[in-house]
Amino acid sequence: MCVDNTPPPPGRLTRRGVLAGAAALAGTSAVLAGAAPEASATSAASLGSPGRGGDLVVEGGRLLDPLTGEVTEDAVVVIVGGVVRAAGPRSRLGTRTPSGVPVLRAHGQWILPGLVDAHIHLNTAAEARDAVLKGATSARSGSTNFYQDVAVRELARRAPERAPRLRAAGIFVTPDLGDTILADPDLAPLARLREGVRSAEALRRVVAVNLARGADTIKTRVNERAGLPEQDPLVQVYDHEQLSTIVAAARRGGKGVLCHSYSEKGCHDAVTAGIRSLEHGAFVGERTLREMRRRGTYFTPTLTAIAGLAESSDPVLAERGRTYLPVLKRAVLAAHELGVPLAAGTDSSGGTVDPIGREVELMHAAGLPALDAIRTATTGAAKLLGFDSTAGRLARGFAGDVLVVDGDPLADLGVLSRPARVVRAGFSVPAA
Numbered sequence: 097m098c099v100d101n102t103p104p105p106p107g108r109l110t111r112r113g114v115l116a117g118a119a120a121l122a123g124t125s126a127v128l129a130g131a132a133p134e135a136s137a138t139s140a141a142s143l144g145s146p147g148r149g150g151d152l153v154v155e156g157g158r159l160l161d162p163l164t165g166e167v168t169e170d171a172v173v174v175i176v177g178g179v180v181r182a183a184g185p186r187s188r189l190g191t192r193t194p195s196g197v198p199v200l201r202a203h204g205q206w207i208l209p210g211l212v213d214a215h216i217h218l219n220t221a222a223e224a225r226d227a228v229l230k231g232a233t234s235a236r237s238g239s240t241n242f243y244q245d246v247a248v249r250e251l252a253r254r255a256p257e258r259a260p261r262l263r264a265a266g267i268f269v270t271p272d273l274g275d276t277i278l279a280d281p282d283l284a285p286l287a288r289l290r291e292g293v294r295s296a297e298a299l300r301r302v303v304a305v306n307l308a309r310g311a312d313t314i315k316t317r318v319n320e321r322a323g324l325p326e327q328d329p330l331v332q333v334y335d336h337e338q339l340s341t342i343v344a345a346a347r348r349g350g351k352g353v354l355c356h357s358y359s360e361k362g363c364h365d366a367v368t369a370g371i372r373s374l375e376h377g378a379f380v381g382e383r384t385l386r387e388m389r390r391r392g393t394y395f396t397p398t399l400t401a402i403a404g405l406a407e408s409s410d411p412v413l414a415e416r417g418r419t420y421l422p423v424l425k426r427a428v429l430a431a432h433e434l435g436v437p438l439a440a441g442t443d444s445s446g447g448t449v450d451p452i453g454r455e456v457e458l459m460h461a462a463g464l465p466a467l468d469a470i471r472t473a474t475t476g477a478a479k480l481l482g483f484d485s486t487a488g489r490l491a492r493g494f495a496g497d498v499l500v501v502d503g504d505p506l507a508d509l510g511v512l513s514r515p516a517r518v519v520r521a522g523f524s525v526p527a528a
Contacts (some may be wrong), residue, residue: 097211097343098193102291103522108119108481110499120157120220122218122219122220122221122224122244122247122248122251123221123222125221125485126290129272133342135268146293147253147254147255147256148177148178149175149177149178149179149256149495149496149521149523150175150177150178150198150257150496150521150522150523150524151175151176151194151197151198151522151524152172152175152197152198152199152200152496152522152523152524153170153172153174153175153194153197153199153200154171154172154173154175154199154202154207154498154500154519155171155172155173155186155199155200155201155202156170156171156172156186156201156203156204156205156299156498157170157171157202157203157204157205157207158170158171158200158204158205158206158207158504159171159173159183159184159206159207159208159490159493160206160207160208160470160505160506161489161490162208162209162467162470162471162474162475162488162489163471163475163489164399164487165304165467167276167506168183168184168185169185170185170186170187171183171185171207172184172185172186173207173490173498174188174189174194174197175490175496175498175519175522176194176197176522177522178256178495178496178521178522178523179493179494179495179496179522180490180491180492180493180494180495180496181492182492183490183491183492184402190370191242198228198524199499200498200517200519200524202395202500202517205500205501205502205503205516206500206501206502206503206504206505206511207490207498207499207500208470208474208490208491208498208499208500208501208505208512209233209474209487209488209490209494209497209498210231210232210233210486210487210495210497210498210499210518210519210520211231211232211233211234211440211452211456211473211474211477211490211499211512212232212233212234212235212236212439212440212446212473212474212478212481212483213227213232213234213235213236213260213440213441213442213452213473213477214235214236214246214373214394214396214439214440214441214443214475214477214480214481215238215354215375215396215398215439215441215442215443216235216236216237216238216441216442216443216445216449217237217238217239217245217443217444217445217446218235218237218240218244218245218248218259218260218262219241219244219245219309219445219447220244220447221248221251221258223444223449224248224251224252224258224259224260224262225258225259225445226449227259227260227444227449227452228257228259228260228415228518228520228525229518229525229526230260230449230450230451230452230453230513230515231452231453231489231499231512231515231518232260232449232451232452232453233260233261233495233497233499233518233519233520234260234261234262234477234478234481234483234486234487234488234495234497235261235262235263235264235296235311235312236262236263236265236354236441236477236481237249237262237263237264237266237313237315238265238315238354238375238441238443238445239265239266239268239315240265240267241267241275241276241279242267242276242278242279242311243264243266243267243279243280243309245262245264245265245266246264246266246309246310246311248262248264249262249263249264249310249312249386252302256520256521256523257498257520257521257525259525261483261487261495261497263312263313263314263481263482264310264311264313265281265306265311265312265313265314265315265354266305266306266309266310266311266314266315267279267280267302267304267305267306268315268316269299269302269303269314269315269316269317269342270293270316270317270333271285271291271293271294271333271334272293273286273292273293274300279456280305280309282301282305282308283301283302283305285301286298286301286302294334294338296338296341299338299341299342299345300341300345303342303346303349304343304345304349305360307346307349307351310370311351311355312351313351313352313353313354313372314342314344314345314346314351314352314353314354315353315354315355315356316334316342316353316354316355316356317333317334317355317356317357318332318333318334318339318355318356318357318359318362318363318365318366319331319332319333319357319358319362320333320358321356321378322358322378322402322405322413322416322420323401323405323413325410325412325413329359329378329416330358330359330362330379331359332359332361332362332365334365335365336365336368336369337369339355339365339366339369339371340369340370342369343369343370343371344370347370351430352371352372352373353370353371353372353373354372354373354374354375354396355371355373355374355375356375356376356377357374357376357377357380358376358377358379359379360376360379360380360381360384360405363377363379363380363381363384363385364381364383364387367384367387367388367393370391371393372393372394372480373393373394373395373396373439373480374388374393374394374395374396375396375398375441375443376396376397376398376402376424376430376443377395377397377424378397378420378423378424378427379423379427379515379518380395380427380431382430382434385427385430385431385434385436386434388431388436389434389435389436392437393436393437394436394437394438394439394476394480395427395428395431395436395437395438395439396439396440396441396443396480397424397427397428397438398442398443398455399421399424399425399428399454399455399458399459399462400442400443400450400458401442401444401446402420402421402424403417403421403458404417404419404450405417405420405442406418406421410435411491420425424462425458425461425462425463426462428459428462428464429462429464432462432463437476437479437480438457438459438464438472438476439472439473439476439477439480440452440459440472440473440476440477441455441477442454451510451512451513451514452473452512453473453509453510453512453514453515454513455472455514456469456470456473456509456512457469457471457509457510457512458470459472460509466505466506466507466509467506468508469509470505470509470512473512474487474488474489475488475489476488495521496519496521496522497519497520497521498518498519499512499515499517499518499519500514500515500517500518500519501514501515502514502518504515
């Protein structure tokens with residue numbers, strides 16, 4: 097059975113209604129209402145405009161630049177309107193700091209850019225807030241069931257202190273949509289497909305609906321899930337041709353694809369089909385890693401999620417985690433040694449947000465030097481998300497997203513999971 101070739105309506109016709117529904121599910125409508133009590137006297141045009149960032153001076157700590165590895169003693173970071181206007185030693189910037197601006201004193205502490213979680217599932221405003229509190233000031237969604245991530249992205253634009261800067265993935269392009277068939281009326285024709293979302297027409301339909309609803313990237317899979325005991329993560333659900341169809345449809349909309357993967361054949365099919373980033377990838381082999389290096393394909397291993405399986409009360413999942421984690425660590429080190437770009441992602445979901453700093457620790461445990469591990473959650477992940485001129489550094493023109501930690505992260509990466517203070521777009525928020 098095929099899907100009618102009628103394209104979904106343009107996003108401008110229905111996106112507002114879908115976004116309103118997603119905002120209600122994510123709980124962002126109430127948050128925005130609380131953040132803007134004067135909204136009744138504000139024009140509709142201004143309600144749609146991004147929120148202004150805060151003004152703040154962070155001073156006195158040691159500033160780490162992940163790009164160069166340079167450490168600046170007694171540093172000052174000046175943030176105006178949520179953007180870094182100056183960053184460097186006090187001896188050079190002391191007379192240029194604005195008067196009357198709040199000051200965050202970081203004497204005896206370290207200052208880093210806010211971290212980037214390149215694979216996280218944010219379904220509610222509370223989860224978005226928790227991600228920020230735990231150090232992730234920028235992120236990429238790994239998909240949601242009902243476009244909640246699109247609403248969270250809008251929340252981040254309007255009230256940046258409440259959510260990470262986000263690339264939304266919309267809904268999963270997967271054979272069995274389940275209740276996600278209810279995410280948008282234009283998915284309804286797929287409900288009668290006996291084989292699920294597998295034909296070229298069906299695959300293009302799900303991608304097209306995602307793009308119409310404002311997705312920044314497309315998420316798909318090549319293997320079954322590792323986190324469900326009844327599924328086998330080495331079973332392949334889409335072949336090279338189907339993956340190529342998804343990639344081509346995404347590219348027509350100017351978007352890349354992130355692909356859930358485990359088996360070596362699945363990983364190779366996904367990479368050669370042209371995906372932008374390989375997610376999980378426990379059994380990725382050397383031939384595929386070399387192809388990834390040649391193509392510039394990113395590897396987001398989500399070590400945190402696999403390590404979490406090993407702690408599961410379910411014996412199947414626990415054994416799977418214990419088996420997969422050392423294999424994945426070896427794959428991460430091999431990727432790093434071959435020059436494959438790496439991005440840190442926790443794959444947090446189900447209401448629990450893991451600190452992105454934990455993923456950095458696991459990157460280091462896999463064999464990456466501390467600075468290179470930090471780069472996977474700063475400059476590396478920022479480049480993958482297209483935020484490389486916005487996030488990942490504290491330099492002039494970059495976002496005023498700051499992590500203040502109680503210790504030297506180059507000596508103890510554990511401090512990244514316990515931030516003393518987080519600053520998002522110039523707004524200082526209490527750490528979790």
